[in-house]
Amino acid sequence: REQTEPANSESDAVLDRSAQAQRGNHLTTAQGVRLPDTDHSLKAGSRGPSLMEDFHLREKITHFDHERIPERVVHARGAAAHGTFRAYGTASSVTKAGFLEKDRETPVFVRFSTVLGSRGSADTVRDVRGFAVKFYTAEGNFDLVGNNMPVFFIQDGIKFPDVIHAGKPHPDREIPQAQTAHDTFWDFVSLHTEATHHVMWAMSDRGIPRSYRTMEGFGVHTFRLVNAEGETSLVKFHWKPVAGVHSLVWEEAQIAAGADPDFHRRDMADGIDAGAPLEFELGLQIMPDSEDETFEGIDLLDPTKLVPEELAEVQLVGKLTLDRNPTNYFAETEQVAFHTANLVPGIEVTDDPLMQARLFSYLDTQLTRLGGPNFTQLPINCPHAAVNDNLRDGMHQTLVHHGQAPYLPNSVDDALPTPATESEGAYVHRPIEVTGPKIRANPVSFDDHFSQATLFWKSLSGIEKVHVIEAFTFELGKCFAQTIQERVLGSLARVDAELCAAVAGGLGLPAPEGTADADVTPSPALSQIPAKPGPIA
Numbered sequence: 001r002e003q004t005e006p007a008n009s010e011s012d013a014v015l016d017r018s019a020q021a022q023r024g025n026h027l028t029t030a031q032g033v034r035l036p037d038t039d040h041s042l043k044a045g046s047r048g049p050s051l052m053e054d055f056h057l058r059e060k061i062t063h064f065d066h067e068r069i070p071e072r073v074v075h076a077r078g079a080a081a082h083g084t085f086r087a088y089g090t091a092s093s094v095t096k097a098g099f100l101e102k103d104r105e106t107p108v109f110v111r112f113s114t115v116l117g118s119r120g121s122a123d124t125v126r127d128v129r130g131f132a133v134k135f136y137t138a139e140g141n142f143d144l145v146g147n148n149m150p151v152f153f154i155q156d157g158i159k160f161p162d163v164i165h166a167g168k169p170h171p172d173r174e175i176p177q178a179q180t181a182h183d184t185f186w187d188f189v190s191l192h193t194e195a196t197h198h199v200m201w202a203m204s205d206r207g208i209p210r211s212y213r214t215m216e217g218f219g220v221h222t223f224r225l226v227n228a229e230g231e232t233s234l235v236k237f238h239w240k241p242v243a244g245v246h247s248l249v250w251e252e253a254q255i256a257a258g259a260d261p262d263f264h265r266r267d268m269a270d271g272i273d274a275g276a277p278l279e280f281e282l283g284l285q286i287m288p289d290s291e292d293e294t295f296e297g298i299d300l301l302d303p304t305k306l307v308p309e310e311l312a313e314v315q316l317v318g319k320l321t322l323d324r325n326p327t328n329y330f331a332e333t334e335q336v337a338f339h340t341a342n343l344v345p346g347i348e349v350t351d352d353p354l355m356q357a358r359l360f361s362y363l364d365t366q367l368t369r370l371g372g373p374n375f376t377q378l379p380i381n382c383p384h385a386a387v388n389d390n391l392r393d394g395m396h397q398t399l400v401h402h403g404q405a406p407y408l409p410n411s412v413d414d415a416l417p418t419p420a421t422e423s424e425g426a427y428v429h430r431p432i433e434v435t436g437p438k439i440r441a442n443p444v445s446f447d448d449h450f451s452q453a454t455l456f457w458k459s460l461s462g463i464e465k466v467h468v469i470e471a472f473t474f475e476l477g478k479c480f481a482q483t484i485q486e487r488v489l490g491s492l493a494r495v496d497a498e499l500c501a502a503v504a505g506g507l508g509l510p511a512p513e514g515t516a517d518a519d520v521t522p523s524p525a526l527s528q529i530p531a532k533p534g535p536i537a
């Protein structure tokens with residue numbers, strides 16, 4: 001297979017462009033004309049007025065006026081670092097992805113984020129954390145765009161605008177949910193009981209991590225792996241922090257949000273500067289590829305479900321080390337564009353309907369956020385593999401293409417890019433059979449909304465349960481509408497009677513009785529998983 005440029009940090013496009021950014025010793029205009037003075041505008045006399053002909057004043061102010069780009073519609077606040085991924089080689093039997101071959105080192109850029117807050121919000125709020133990894137592999141960029149929780153609030157991406165609208169600050173006063181009325185978020189999740197499992201994680205200590213270096217990461221969806229023989233298996237991706245999983249307690253999180261809203265980004269940047277890189281191991285849970293895409297009765301296409309590690313061990317396949325801070329926040333952390341459709345041969349997606357919507361959404365939003373279709377030319381997004389894409393022109397085109405005929409096949413140009421075969425490294429989709437009537441519906445298996453929320457509750461130690469009860473009581477205590485509080489208690493009753501009674505007591509409301517779903521059959525394998533012993537402390 002033709003290998004492209006070596007993928008190492010020496011070839012990092014960001015560093016190349018950084019050297020080009022500030023050349024020469026004199027201050028110049030953007031056109032390279034040297035300037036005598038940048039402190040005084042050109043005026044008619046020392047008392048003005050300022051003159052329109054002052055090209056330096058106009059250029060300087062105009063450029064400043066356009067310094068900001070739209071923040072991300074979600075995950076706006078983030079911090080990132082560069083590093084390397086080194087593969088152990090233990091995944092080679094299940095995937096032909098080159099970056100997972102033994103001892104292969106691949107440069108990476110990782111952005112951690114909160115979901116709901118704006119770019120200037122605090123780091124330690126209770127929220128899900130994004131964990132987005134860009135691997136600059138020799139076969140093209142692979143992005144693993146995950147979170148620090150293994151499940152999601154909704155099962156179908158068509159509901160993503162709804163869940164985000166419910167969680168973002170209220171549209172009238174732009175006051176974040178965390179500070180005032182919580183009605184919309186709790187209204188949404190109580191009307192969509194599929195969210196219950198994720199809400200349990202968000203109300204647990206996982207919602208307030210101690211540090212980015214102490215978070216787990218999850219690809220959430222089930223992906224399909226393909227090995228060199230063309231055999232497939234289903235997989236869930238995990239990041240295991242070498243420093244272990246640690247959280248703040250709520251009082252610490254609140255104090256940090258006030259005293260040091262940059263708590264997490266400072267911790268990461270200072271740690272790297274001090275020679276303490278962030279380290280994570282990549283793990284795979286491998287499940288057989290079956291026609292119904294279930295494992296031990298768990299529907300692998302349902303992103304509100306995880307596969308317990310007791311049922312499928314997480315096998316470690318490589319190590320991620322983040323050891324270099326960005327040179328420029330805007331050029332790297334802000335302009336990086338992750339996309340779930342950035343895949344490499346050996347890794348494919350499945351029909352998880354949340355995943356399917358994401359495959360559309362990221363590129364679409366980045367066309368606006370990064371101003372047109374050429375943002376892959378930005379140094380941070382630039383693949384380290386050779387690119388010859390026949391895409392031309394457009395806003396912010398910075399490349400000078402040659403040739404007359406950017407179409408294939410053509411008989412005009414000499415140096416034509418040719419399509420590759422699979423053995424030459426082409427991404428060839430497995431011919432998975434797709435059948436079924438066109439309908440707007442979920443499979444019946446998606447109707448089980450509570451069994452894994454209960455499993456999560458039972459996995460917690462006594463003090464962790466106390467934290468969950470306190471978090472529900474605190475957050476629901478901010479709701480104005482008692483009907484919403486009661487509806488959430490109705491969901492909690494179906495998770496666990498003790499949890500429901502404790503939260504209801506905290507709110508001064510009666511605890512409702514839980515009702516079982518007659519039509520739902522949870523995975524029997526879940527009942528074999530032992531609960532964490534010990535009383536609620």
Ligand code: HEM
Nearest residue numbers: 072075111130131132146147152157160220357358361365
């Ligand atoms: C951004 C994760 C579901 C749309 C992000 C980011 C992460 C993430 C980590 C931040 C990327 C960065 O650091 O630049 C997830 C996970 C999901 C999920 C784990 C579910 C399992 C969805 C869905 C949609 C969506 C269902 C839409 C249908 C977006 C958009 C952005 C984003 C529009 C902003 C991207 C940008 O401007 O660069 N997501 N997301 N996400 N996500 Fe998701």
